[in-house]
Amino acid sequence: MIAFVLQRLIQSIAIVIAMSIIVFVGVTVVGNPVDMLISPEVSQADRERIIRSFGLDLPIHQQYFVFALSVLRGEFGQSFVFGESAIKLIVQRMPATLELATTALLISIIIGLPLGVRAGLKPDSIASRLTMSFSILGFSLPTFWIGIMLMMLFAVVLGWLPATGRGPTVLFLGVEVSFLTWDGLRHLILPATTLALLKVSLVIRLARAGTLEVVHQDYIRTARAKGLKNDRIVFVHVLKNIMIPIVTIIGLEFGQLIAFSIVTETIFSWPGMGKLIVDSIRMLDRPIIVAYLMIIVVLITGINFIVDIIYAILDPRIRHEATK
Amino acid sequence: MTMDDGETPILQVRGLRTYFETDLGVGKAVDDVSFTLRRGQIIGLVGESGSGKSVTGQSLIGLVDRPGRIVGGEILFKGRDMAKLAPEELRRLRGDRISIIFQDPMTTLNPVLSIGTQLIETVLAHYPSVTPQKARERARDMLGKMGIPNPEERLDAYPHQYSGGMRQRVAIAMALINDPECVIADEPTTALDVTIQSQIAHEVKDLCRNAGTALIWITHDLGLVAALADDICVMYAGRIVERGRVEDVLGKPLHPYTRGLMDAVPSRNKRGVRLSQIPGSMPPLLALPGGCAFHPRCWRADQSDCRVSPPEESPREDGGALRCHHPLEDSIVMAR
Ligand SMILES: Nc1ncnc2c1ncn2[C@@H]1O[C@H](COP(=O)(O)OP(=O)(O)O)[C@@H](O)[C@H]1O
Ligand code: SF4
Ligand SMILES: [Mg+2]
Numbered sequence: 001m002i003a004f005v006l007q008r009l010i011q012s013i014a015i016v017i018a019m020s021i022i023v024f025v026g027v028t029v030v031g032n033p034v035d036m037l038i039s040p041e042v043s044q045a046d047r048e049r050i051i052r053s054f055g056l057d058l059p060i061h062q063q064y065f066v067f068a069l070s071v072l073r074g075e076f077g078q079s080f081v082f083g084e085s086a087i088k089l090i091v092q093r094m095p096a097t098l099e100l101a102t103t104a105l106l107i108s109i110i111i112g113l114p115l116g117v118r119a120g121l122k123p124d125s126i127a128s129r130l131t132m133s134f135s136i137l138g139f140s141l142p143t144f145w146i147g148i149m150l151m152m153l154f155a156v157v158l159g160w161l162p163a164t165g166r167g168p169t170v171l172f173l174g175v176e177v178s179f180l181t182w183d184g185l186r187h188l189i190l191p192a193t194t195l196a197l198l199k200v201s202l203v204i205r206l207a208r209a210g211t212l213e214v215v216h217q218d219y220i221r222t223a224r225a226k227g228l229k230n231d232r233i234v235f236v237h238v239l240k241n242i243m244i245p246i247v248t249i250i251g252l253e254f255g256q257l258i259a260f261s262i263v264t265e266t267i268f269s270w271p272g273m274g275k276l277i278v279d280s281i282r283m284l285d286r287p288i289i290v291a292y293l294m295i296i297v298v299l300i301t302g303i304n305f306i307v308d309i310i311y312a313i314l315d316p317r318i319r320h321e322a323t324k
Numbered sequence: 325m326t327m328d329d330g331e332t333p334i335l336q337v338r339g340l341r342t343y344f345e346t347d348l349g350v351g352k353a354v355d356d357v358s359f360t361l362r363r364g365q366i367i368g369l370v371g372e373s374g375s376g377k378s379v380t381g382q383s384l385i386g387l388v389d390r391p392g393r394i395v396g397g398e399i400l401f402k403g404r405d406m407a408k409l410a411p412e413e414l415r416r417l418r419g420d421r422i423s424i425i426f427q428d429p430m431t432t433l434n435p436v437l438s439i440g441t442q443l444i445e446t447v448l449a450h451y452p453s454v455t456p457q458k459a460r461e462r463a464r465d466m467l468g469k470m471g472i473p474n475p476e477e478r479l480d481a482y483p484h485q486y487s488g489g490m491r492q493r494v495a496i497a498m499a500l501i502n503d504p505e506c507v508i509a510d511e512p513t514t515a516l517d518v519t520i521q522s523q524i525a526h527e528v529k530d531l532c533r534n535a536g537t538a539l540i541w542i543t544h545d546l547g548l549v550a551a552l553a554d555d556i557c558v559m560y561a562g563r564i565v566e567r568g569r570v571e572d573v574l575g576k577p578l579h580p581y582t583r584g585l586m587d588a589v590p591s592r593n594k595r596g597v598r599l600s601q602i603p604g605s606m607p608p609l610l611a612l613p614g615g616c617a618f619h620p621r622c623w624r625a626d627q628s629d630c631r632v633s634p635p636e637e638s639p640r641e642d643g644g645a646l647r648c649h650h651p652l653e654d655s656i657v658m659a660r
Contacts, residue, residue, distance in 0.1 A: 218431035224387055225426075226446045226498065227419030236445075240436045315436055316482040 001319060004312055012305045017068075019297040024067050027290055028060075076291035081280070086287035090273055090295055095175045096166055097265070097272030101257035103179065103188055104195035105250065111196075112203025117242070119204065120211025121234065131204060138201030147194040147267040154190060162187050164269035191268040195261060199253055206249055210242030217241075244314050251307030255300035332403050334506045334538045335361040335384070335422075340397035342376075342383045344609070351609035353379040353392065355562035358637075359555075361506065364536040366529065368549030368570065370585065371559035374606045377542045378427070380559070381508045384540070385424050386414050401506070420450040423499040424508040428515050429491035433483040439494055440479030443467070446501050466497035471527065489520040496528060506538045514543070525552060546589050550574055558582045561606065561617035568644020578640060578651040580622050616649065624650045 042050070051057050055066050070076065076086040119128035155163035167187035169176040178184025214220060215238060223233045262274035269275070273292060280288040312319045338358050344351035353376045361367055369377050382388045384399055386406060399406040401422060406414065426432045434442060443463035447454055454462075460479065467475035470493040483491055492512055499507055509528065513521040525541075529552050532539045541552055549556050550570060557567040558581065566579035577583040584602035604621040607613060615632045619625040626649070629635075635647040 218426060218428060219434040221387060221389075222426060222432045222495070222498075223434070225385060225418055225424045226449060227415050227417070228445060228449045229415070232445065232449070236437070237434055241434070244436070316438075317435060317484050320482070320485065 001312065004319065005309060008305055008308045012301045015301050016297055019301075020068060020071060020294060021064065023290060023293045023297070024064050026293075027286060028063060028067070071294055076294075077287040079280075079285050079288050081283045081285045081288075086285075086291040087295075089288060090276065090291050093271060093273045093276050094295070095177065096270060097258055097261050097274060099177055099179065100188070100191055100195060100261055100264070100270060100272060101254060103192040104199060104257055105254050107192060107196035108199035108203050109250065112200045113207050113246070115200075116204040116207025117211050117234065117239070120208040121215065121238075123208075123212060128208075132208070135201035135204040138197050138204075141197075143194060143198060144263050144267060146197055147191070147264055150190050150194055151267070161190050163190070166271050191264050191270050194267070195257060195264045199257070202253065203246065203250070206246050207242060210245060211238060214238050214241045240314065244311065247310050247314065248307055251303050251310075255296075255303045258299055259296050333360045333362045333400075334365075334402060335540075336398070336400040336403075337361075337384070338398045338400070340380070340383060340399060341395045342379050342388055342392055343395045344392045346391055346610075349610045352562050352612070353609060354383060357397070357559075357562075357564050359557050359564060359567060361538050361540065363505070364533070364538055365555065366532065366539045366541060366553045367555045367557060368553035369540055369542045369557045369559060370544060370546055370549055372544060372585075372602075372606050374609075375559045376562040377544075377559055378510050381424060381510045381540065381542055384508055385418050385422055387418075387424070416450065419446055419499075419504075420502045421504055422506040422508070423502070423504045424510060425492075425495050425499045425512040427511040429488050429495055429512075430515070432495055433491055435483055438480055438482055439467075439486070443479070443494070443498055443501060446498055450502055462501060463497075466501045467494070469500075469531065470494070470497045472497075489516050489524070492516060492524060496524070500531060500535075500537070503535060504537060506540070507532060508540045508542070510542045511544070513548075514545075522548065522551070546574070546585055558585065561612055562609070563617070563647060565618070565648065566640075566644065566646040568640055568642060572640070572642040572644055576642075578653070579646045579648050580624050580650075580652060581618050583652055584621075616647075624652075626650065 048057075055063060058066070074087050078084060079086045079089055082089055115131045119131045122128055151163050154161045162183075165187055166178050167184040168181050169178045169184060170180050171177075172180055178188055220233065220237060223237045228237075258273075260274070261270075261272060262278055264270065265272045265274035266278055273295075276288065277292045279285075280292070337360070340354055340357040341352065342354035344353055355376075357376075357380055359367065369380065371377055379388060379392060382392075383394050384406070386394075386409075388394065394407050397407070401417065406417070409417070433439070440460060440463055443466065444456065444459040447459040447462055448456070451459075464475045464479055467478060472478055472490060472493055478486075483494075486494060492515075496509075496512065499509075507528075512528075513524050516524065525548055528539070531537070541549065543549060553570050555567065556570045556573050557564045558573070558579065559565065560581050566573055566577065566582045573582060574586065577586055581602070584600075587600045588602065602621055607617070607620070613620055613631075614634075616622070616625070616630045616635050619630040622630065625631070629649045633649075635649050637645050637647050639645050
């Protein structure tokens with residue numbers, strides 16, 4: 001198991017390095033920073049001074065090492081717009097996004113898994129058919145539309161929930177969270193539900209497909225032949241097998257939720273990273289864009305790393321494969 | 325009738341019918357099957373592939389795959405009709421008083437649970453008051469009995485860390501762990517090496533004999549039945565066509581199908597003689613011929629009775645029974 005963890009860790013680091021090169025090439029080489037940074041009216045001498053001060057006169061590989069070093073130190077420079085450290089701005093916004101994404105993920109698992117497993121166990125029941133129709137709906141409706149509709153209904157028409165913003169936050173384990181106050185929780189419901197809806201559909205489909213397949217396996221027949229109670233068969237024998245693919249996909253989806261919470265955050269004015277990056281792209285705030293991309297790379301690689309570990313815990317075959 | 329007077333047979337099957345009702349028609353996989361299994365007795369259930377042996381075994385413990393369904397008959401387990409039990413009562417019997425060993429050891433164990441977990445849960449499902457500690461000891465002892473080295477350590481291993489033969493030993497240990505009164509073994513050795521096959525078969529036989537466990541051994545291997553069983557049931561197209569004591573039936577087969585199966589078995593005394601296979605093959609269930617289902621392949625078939633009326637069961641002189649219009653009255657006694 002330790003060998004397995006180490007192997008995955010090395011892979012993850014390699015991926016982060018590769019991605020950092022791509023990000024570097026993307027922002028430094030493809031879009032010429034000289035044109036972006038320096039106004040055409042600046043004198044030639046000033047121009048060269050600025051180029052030198054940014055290290056843009058160095059050969060490209062040296063520029064990358066300078067970039068990599070600053071990334072390692074967490075220095076992405078000052079935001080052009082806010083005049084503050086880019087990384088600090090993003091880290092400030094991160095808890096809001098993570099809270100939103102985590103809540104959405106939990107909603108999709110808590111609702112999707114039982115519904116999906118049930119639909120797989122009793123595929124012909126009316127409840128199962130309703131579940132599947134719902135999941136098709138969840139798949140085919142665009143997120144922004146769902147968000148706007150929910151906002152219209154619950155915030156504008158009924159007035160039950162606040163339409164925008166994050167509400168009051170409290171410090172929890174050193175992180176600003178809103179789910180611990182009643183008002184904060186009310187602010188969280190609409191954007192989290194919007195973000196979760198598509199994922200609920202996905203979890204339902206995965207759980208149903210997995211269950212349908214697993215219940216016909218010989219080892220489930222063996223479990224019945226042994227006289228196990230139905231609960232034990234479903235919650236141990238079936239669930240443990242279907243969780244293997246579900247954990248993988250949910251992990252990937254979690255990364256997506258973080259990276260693409262942009263739409264939801266924009267609709268609900270949720271003060272997370274997604275909203276910040278949209279604003280920054282509009283303002284061509286390069287340090288923030290670079291910092292954001294690198295943070296997302298590290299986050300998603302980290303999630304994948306954790307997923308691999310959970311996967312190995314769930315599936316002894318993977319665990320032993322890797323230690324051999 | 326008292327339940328436990330020692331005289332009531334473990335299993336009395338009467339007129340069992342298990343049908344697969346599909347859009348294409350009704351497949352009569354088990355059609356009017358009757359036999360009796362006494363305490364500690366070993367019955368060999370033989371027949372070609374597709375003759376309905378597995379479905380019979382599955383019917384006995386109420387685990388027929390959909391769309392299969394028991395549509396008629398009785399399965400009296402110590403006098404109680406299993407086909408009429410509530411699901412919870414059936415669950416209590418399964419894996420405790422009556423258990424089954426399936427054919428393919430590679431797929432019958434859950435890949436993500438340790439062997440120990442899968443053995444222990446079998447005990448706890450029926451004896452919840454047993455401590456996990458005791459259940460684990462029991463599991464270890466069963467593995468040891470089945471000849472698995474280092475049973476204590478091997479409890480924590482997973483199925484993929486076992487060979488096919490070892491997995492089947494685990495499956496057998498699982499079937500025997502609660503000291504059942506009846507075990508159904510559905511070709512448990514067919515998927516294994518020939519040498520391991522007879523070794524495991526004899527171990528199971530000895531274990532059952534010592535514990536007084538009745539055993540139904542399903543196989544297409546007549547030689548194995550001759551070596552293991554007290555009684556034999558020969559099955560063709562969902563029916564038992566001949567049954568009786570092994571030495572009676574194999575010593576003097578009266579049904580042409582039984583005889584055909586025997587002639588296809590290689591034996592020392594017949595070395596050099598060409599083996600004769602039964603011509604043709606089992607027809608598909610949905611296209612069974614009328615009359616005696618065996619008639620297209622039978623050299624004794626006539627043009628009338630055999631094609632029109634299914635033969636009823638008639639007694640053999642030695643206490644067995646058969647279904648044939650034209651039994652082989654004076655067939656040559658085959659040396660075994
Ligand atoms: N799940 C099923 N659906 C439809 N038909 C089945 C199913 N299982 C078995 N059968 C039919 O029942 C017949 C008997 O099968 P089986 O008992 O497995 O034979 P055996 O074990 O003697 O080889 C087969 O002809 C097969 O077509
Ligand atoms: S009844 Fe006729 S066809 Fe069937 S086995 Fe007997 S002789 Fe052959
Ligand atoms: Mg079979």
